[in-house]
Amino acid sequence: MTLEGKKIAILIAPRGTEEPEFKQPKDAVEAAGATVTVVGIEAGEAKTNNGDLDPGGSYPVDKAVNDVSASDFDGLVIPGGTVGADKLRADGDIVSFVQSFFEQGKPVGVICHGPWLLVQADVLKGRTVTSYSSIRKDIENAGATWVDQEVVTDQGLVTSRKPDDLPAFCAKIVEEFGEGRHPEQARSA
Secondary structure, rough: OOOOOOOEEEEEEEEEEEEHHHHHHHHHHHHOEEEEEEEEOOOOOOOOEHHHHEEEEEEEEEEEHOOOOOOHHHHHEEEOOHHHHHHHHHOHHHHHHHHHHHHEEEEEEEEOOHHHHHHHOOOOEEEEEOOOOHHHHHHHHHHOOEEOOOOOEOOOEEOOOOOOHHHHHHHHHHHHHOOOOOOOOOOOO
């Protein structure tokens, strides 16, 4: 599947995003032809982690969330990492940015602890999703059905559990981003 002409945003926290969950999806959508913009709380540089505890690499943040809109993009990737996901969900502008993708019915890919941001954005009610198992109760309390599967797709929302699921996750987000808008996903966040 080609993503030529597609513009995809990927979120990154100032520190703590899980490196493989950031880098592999970014590489996958770029390899499929998409233009990827790294969006953070502020522009500059962000440091990733490996296994939440070990330092990862440093990556440029292309745009601060205040300088972009969901309407600028065809899809969104939300990586995991316990620390990074927690920092992102604590930022109101990031939460609003995520809500806008759901309001516009655009595909969103989320892995590991990334669904914490969806809980905060209040966009999970009535959906079936997966995540890292430790946040299962948070997801269920947000009104979603949690399942233990490698990759789950629900009306343009793609979720996966952990780094081991990255091959399936990356393949599925490329497919969903290629399909485009999901009008049935669009709803008030």
